[in-house]
Amino acid sequence: MATSEARRSSRRRALLGRLAIPLLAIFTALIVASLAMVLSGTDPIKAYLALAEGAFGSQVARVETLIKATPFLLAGLAIALAFRGGLFNIGVEGQLFVGSAVTVFIGYSVELPAAIHIPLALLGGMIGGAVWAGIPGYLKARNGAHEVITTIMFNFIALRIISWAIGVGGPLRAPRTVVPETPAVFESARLPILIPDSRLHAGVIIAVIAAFVVYWLLWRTVTGFELRTVGANPNAARYAGINVEFNIVRTMALSGALAGLSGGIQVLGLAPYTFTTGFNVGLGFDSIAVAVLGSIHPFGVALAALLFGAMDAGARLMQLRTKVPIDVVTIVQGLILAFVAADQIIRRLYRIRTETEEGPVSLSQSWGGGS
Amino acid sequence: MSEPVLRLVGISKRFPGVLANDNVDFELAPGEIHALLGENGAGKTTLMNVVYGLYKQDEGQIFIDGRQVEIHDPNDALARGIGMVHQHFMLVPVMTVTENMMLGHETTRGLRLGLLSDLDPDRVAEEIKALGDKHGLSIDPEAYVRDLSVGEEQRVEIVKALYRGAEVLILDEPTAVLTPQEAEDLFSIMRSLIAEGKSIIFITHKLKEVLVIADRITVLRDGRVVGTTEPSKTTEAELAAMMVGREVILQVEKGPAAPGEAVLEVQDLQVRDLREQMAIRGVSFTVRAGEIFGIAGVQGNGQAELVEALTGLTPVEGGHIFMNGQETTHLRPRAITETGIAHVPEDRHKHGLVLVYPLDENLVLQTYYLPPFAKRTFLQPKEVRENAIRLIQEFDVRTPSVRTHAGSLSGGNQQKVIVARELSRDIRLLIANQPTRGLDVGSIEFIHRRIVEKRDEGVGVLLVSSELDEILGLSDRIAVMYAGEILAVMPAEEATKERLGLLMAGVREAPDSIAAD
Numbered sequence: 001m002a003t004s005e006a007r008r009s010s011r012r013r014a015l016l017g018r019l020a021i022p023l024l025a026i027f028t029a030l031i032v033a034s035l036a037m038v039l040s041g042t043d044p045i046k047a048y049l050a051l052a053e054g055a056f057g058s059q060v061a062r063v064e065t066l067i068k069a070t071p072f073l074l075a076g077l078a079i080a081l082a083f084r085g086g087l088f089n090i091g092v093e094g095q096l097f098v099g100s101a102v103t104v105f106i107g108y109s110v111e112l113p114a115a116i117h118i119p120l121a122l123l124g125g126m127i128g129g130a131v132w133a134g135i136p137g138y139l140k141a142r143n144g145a146h147e148v149i150t151t152i153m154f155n156f157i158a159l160r161i162i163s164w165a166i167g168v169g170g171p172l173r174a175p176r177t178v179v180p181e182t183p184a185v186f187e188s189a190r191l192p193i194l195i196p197d198s199r200l201h202a203g204v205i206i207a208v209i210a211a212f213v214v215y216w217l218l219w220r221t222v223t224g225f226e227l228r229t230v231g232a233n234p235n236a237a238r239y240a241g242i243n244v245e246f247n248i249v250r251t252m253a254l255s256g257a258l259a260g261l262s263g264g265i266q267v268l269g270l271a272p273y274t275f276t277t278g279f280n281v282g283l284g285f286d287s288i289a290v291a292v293l294g295s296i297h298p299f300g301v302a303l304a305a306l307l308f309g310a311m312d313a314g315a316r317l318m319q320l321r322t323k324v325p326i327d328v329v330t331i332v333q334g335l336i337l338a339f340v341a342a343d344q345i346i347r348r349l350y351r352i353r354t355e356t357e358e359g360p361v362s363l364s365q366s367w368g369g370g371s
Numbered sequence: 372m373s374e375p376v377l378r379l380v381g382i383s384k385r386f387p388g389v390l391a392n393d394n395v396d397f398e399l400a401p402g403e404i405h406a407l408l409g410e411n412g413a414g415k416t417t418l419m420n421v422v423y424g425l426y427k428q429d430e431g432q433i434f435i436d437g438r439q440v441e442i443h444d445p446n447d448a449l450a451r452g453i454g455m456v457h458q459h460f461m462l463v464p465v466m467t468v469t470e471n472m473m474l475g476h477e478t479t480r481g482l483r484l485g486l487l488s489d490l491d492p493d494r495v496a497e498e499i500k501a502l503g504d505k506h507g508l509s510i511d512p513e514a515y516v517r518d519l520s521v522g523e524e525q526r527v528e529i530v531k532a533l534y535r536g537a538e539v540l541i542l543d544e545p546t547a548v549l550t551p552q553e554a555e556d557l558f559s560i561m562r563s564l565i566a567e568g569k570s571i572i573f574i575t576h577k578l579k580e581v582l583v584i585a586d587r588i589t590v591l592r593d594g595r596v597v598g599t600t601e602p603s604k605t606t607e608a609e610l611a612a613m614m615v616g617r618e619v620i621l622q623v624e625k626g627p628a629a630p631g632e633a634v635l636e637v638q639d640l641q642v643r644d645l646r647e648q649m650a651i652r653g654v655s656f657t658v659r660a661g662e663i664f665g666i667a668g669v670q671g672n673g674q675a676e677l678v679e680a681l682t683g684l685t686p687v688e689g690g691h692i693f694m695n696g697q698e699t700t701h702l703r704p705r706a707i708t709e710t711g712i713a714h715v716p717e718d719r720h721k722h723g724l725v726l727v728y729p730l731d732e733n734l735v736l737q738t739y740y741l742p743p744f745a746k747r748t749f750l751q752p753k754e755v756r757e758n759a760i761r762l763i764q765e766f767d768v769r770t771p772s773v774r775t776h777a778g779s780l781s782g783g784n785q786q787k788v789i790v791a792r793e794l795s796r797d798i799r800l801l802i803a804n805q806p807t808r809g810l811d812v813g814s815i816e817f818i819h820r821r822i823v824e825k826r827d828e829g830v831g832v833l834l835v836s837s838e839l840d841e842i843l844g845l846s847d848r849i850a851v852m853y854a855g856e857i858l859a860v861m862p863a864e865e866a867t868k869e870r871l872g873l874l875m876a877g878v879r880e881a882p883d884s885i886a887a888d
Contacts, residue, residue, distance in 0.1 A: 239722040241705025
C-alpha cells in the first residue's frame with residue numbers, strides 16, 4: 001500500500017530526527033562555547049583541534065579516551081535503565097561510592113586467584129550499589145517517597161559514611177598514610193591490562209558487554225518488558241498484572257548495580273588501586289547528561305560516553321596549547337545537556353518539526369506520578 | 372425576558388481527536404439557576420472552562436451583559452463578574468480561610484509599598500463574615516482549610532467567588548461530593564443567592580436535583596446542545612433519554628442465551644472510591660456462563676469502581692467475589708486474570724494500552740510471561756510478532772505494521788487491539804466496561820458481534836455501559852446501577868428504554884418509591 005510506504009518512510013524520518021537532536025545539540029554547544037573563547041581572545045578552532053588531538057591523536061590519547069569513557073558508559077547505563085523504568089535515579093553518585101568501597105574492601109582484605117577475586121570484588125560492588133539504590137526504591141514503592149529526593153539524600157549519607165570509614169581511625173583507612181585512602185587492592189584483584197605498557201584495562205570490555213546486556217535485558221526478557229511497561233504506563237502495567245511496587249525496587253536495584261560496577265571498575269582498573277574521598281566526584285551527575293544525550297538507549301549511551309570521555313581526555317592538551325582552561329569542557333558538556341533536555345530550543349533553531357507521536361521516554365514522567 | 376447576563380454563541384472547542392464542544396449556544400438570564408445537564412464527557416466542564424478563561428474556544432463568541440468579550444484567563448473572568456467553583460477545590464490546605472481569600476487578591480493597609488505593603492487580614496475576615504452571614508454560609512475566617520469538611524470547603528469556594536465580586540456563579544458538579552443534607556443546604560444557599568440577583572450555572576448529571584433547583588435546563592450530549600427545557604415541562608425519563616440516547620437502537624443479531632453455571636458471583640460488595648467515599652454500597656449479582664449480563668446506569672454511579680474491584684485494581688472494602696467457583700475478593704490482578712478473566716477496560720489510554728509500545732507488544736500485555744511468548748525469562752520476538760499478525764488480521768485492525776505504536780492508531784482500531792488481546796485468550800468470563808465508547812458505527816457492530824460470539828461459546832459476559840442502546844441490544848439480563856446500588860435486575864424482554872431511564876435516574880420501582888427515595 002502506498003500509505004503504508006509513506007508511514008514507513010515517516011518513521012525513518014522520525015528515527016533520523018532522534019539522532020539529529022543530539023548531534024545538533026553537540027554542534028550548538030560547541031558554537032556557543034567558541035563564542036566565549038573568542039571573547040576571551042582565543043582561537044576556538046585551534047582549541048577544538050587541540051581537544052580532538054588530545055582525545056584521538058595518538059595511542060596514548062585514544063587509550064585515555066577509552067579509560068575516561070568506561071565509567072561514563074556504566075554510570076550512564078545505570079541512569080538510562082532507571083529512566084526506562086520511569087525512575088530518575090539521581091543517586092548514581094552515592095551508589096557508585098558504596099560500590100567502590102565494597103569492591104576495594106574485597107580487593108584488599110582477602111587474597112584469591114584472580115579468576116575468582118576480580119568477579120567477586122566486582123559482584124560485591126554491584127550488590128553494594130544495588131542495596132544503596134534499592135532502599136530509595138523500596139521507600140517509593142511502599143510510601144511513595146519521591147526517588148529524586150531520597151536518592152539525593154542517600155548520596156550525602158554515602159559520602160559521609162565513606163569519609164568516616166577512610167578517615168583517621170576509620171575501618172577502611174590504610175595504615176600509615178597521610179591522605180584519607182584505603183589500602184591498595186591485591187594484584188590478584190586488579191583488572192588485566194589490554195595493551196602492554198598502557199593504562200588500558202579490561203574494564204572497557206566489561207562496560208561494552210554491559211551495554212549489550214542492558215539492551216538485551218530491556219528488550220529481550222520478561223524482566224525488561226515489565227520494567228519498560230511500568231515506566232511507560234504504570235496503570236496499564238497494573239492492569240496487566242505486573243507488580244508495580246516490586247518492579248520499582250527491582251529497577252532501582254539493577255540501576256544501582258550498574259552504578260556500583262562503574263565505581264568498582266575504577267578501583268580495580270586504575271593505579272593506585274585505592275579509594276579516596278576525591279574519587280570520581282561528580283561522575284554520577286555527569287552521567288545523567290550522558291544518558292540523556294544517548295537518548296536513554298544503551299547504544300546511544302555508549303556513543304555519548306565516548307564523546308564525554310574524549311572531551312575529558314583531550315581537555316589537558318587544549319589547555320596546554322591554547323591556554324583555554326579545562327573548565328571549558330565542563331561548560332560544553334553542560335550546554336549539551338541543556339540543549340538536549342530543552343530540545344525545543346534546538347527544534348526551533350534548526351526548524352525541526354515536533355514529532356506528534358510520543359517519544360520513547362519522557363524525562364519528567366516520574367514527577368508527581370508514583371504509586 | 373431581560374437581557375441575558377451571559378450568552379454563548381456557537382462555541383466550539385477541539386482537543387486532539389475529540390470535538391468537546393460543537394457549536395454550543397447557551398444563555399443565562401439574571402437571577403436564574405440554569406442547569407447544564409449531561410453525562411461525563413458530554414462537554415459541560417469544557418464549556419464552562421471556556422467561559423472561565425481556562426480554555427480558549429476555537430470558534431464562537433461570548434457576550435456578557437450584551438457586550439462581546441474575550442476572556443483570556445480566570446482573572447479576566449473574575450474581573451467580569453464570573454466566578455467558578457470547581458469539582459475539585461482549589462484551596463491551599465495549610466492556609467486559613469482568610470489567607471485563601473487573599474491569594475491573588477491581597478488587601479493591604481497603610482502605605483502603598485507594592486510587594487512590601489502591610490496585609491490587612493482583619494478587614495478581609497470581617498468582609499467574609501458579613502458575606503457569609505448574608506447568605507447563610509457560616510464559615511470561620513480563622514479556620515485552617517485542612518480542618519474543614521468537604522461541605523465547608525465548598526462554602527469557602529463560593530464565598531471566595533462572591534468576595535471577588537462574582538455576579539455569575541458556575542458550580543461544577545457541586546453535589547457530587549456532598550451528603551444529601553449538605554446538598555439541601557447548598558440548595559438553600561443557591562436560592563438565597565438568586566434572590567440577591569446573582570445568576571448560577573449548575574453543572575450536574577443528577578436529574579432529580581435539576582428538577583428541584585433549576586429554572587431552566589440545557590442538555591448536552593457529545594459536545595452538542597440536545598435541547599433546553601424547564602422543570603415543569605419535562606420529566607426525569609425524558610431528560611434521561613435526552614442525555615443518554617441516540618434514537619436508533621443498534622440491532623445485534625443474536626439467538627436466545629443458554630445460561631450455564633455461575634462464573635461470577637458478587638455478594639454484598641462494598642468499595643470506596645479515590646475520595647474514600649462509598650462508591651459501591653452492598654451490591655450482589657450473578658453472571659452465568661453463556662449469558663450477557665448488562666449493567667446500565669448513568670456514568671459515575673459506581674460502575675467504574677465495580678469493575679476495578681472485580682479485576683483487582685481497587686481494594687474491596689467488604690463482601691465477596693467468586694469467579695469460576697474460586698474466591699477472588701482480595702487477589703492481585705494477575706491471579707484474577709489467571710482464573711480465566713478478560714477485561715476490556717473503560718479507559719483504553721489509561722489502562723488498556725501502552726501507547727508508546729508497538730502493537731505486537733500491546734497484544735501480549737497479559738501474556739508476555741507465558742509460553743510461547745516467553746521461554747523461561749526470555750521473550751520470543753518471533754512468536755510475539757506472529758501472534759500480532761494473526762490477531763490483526765482476525766480482528767481487522769487497520770495498521771501499517773505490527774510495529775506501529777498503538778498511540779498512532781484511531782480510537783476504533785485501538786479498541787479492536789484490546790478486544791483482540793482479551794478475547795484471544797482462553798477465558799470463561801469477559802468483563803467489558805464501555806467497550807464501544809467513542810467508536811464509529813462499524814467498529815461498534817464488529818465489537819458487539821465478537822461479544823455475542825463469545826457468549827455463544829459459553830463465556831459469561833459482564834457488560835457495563837451507559838449507552839442504553841448497547842445494553843438493550845446485547846444483554847440477556849439487565850441490572851441498573853444508581854448511586855452505588857443495583858436498583859433492579861430484569862430479563863432483557865421486560866426492559867424498555869423508559870423503564871431503564873427512570874431507574875437510571877434513581878426512581879425506585881416499588882410502590883410509593885418516589886416519595887421514599
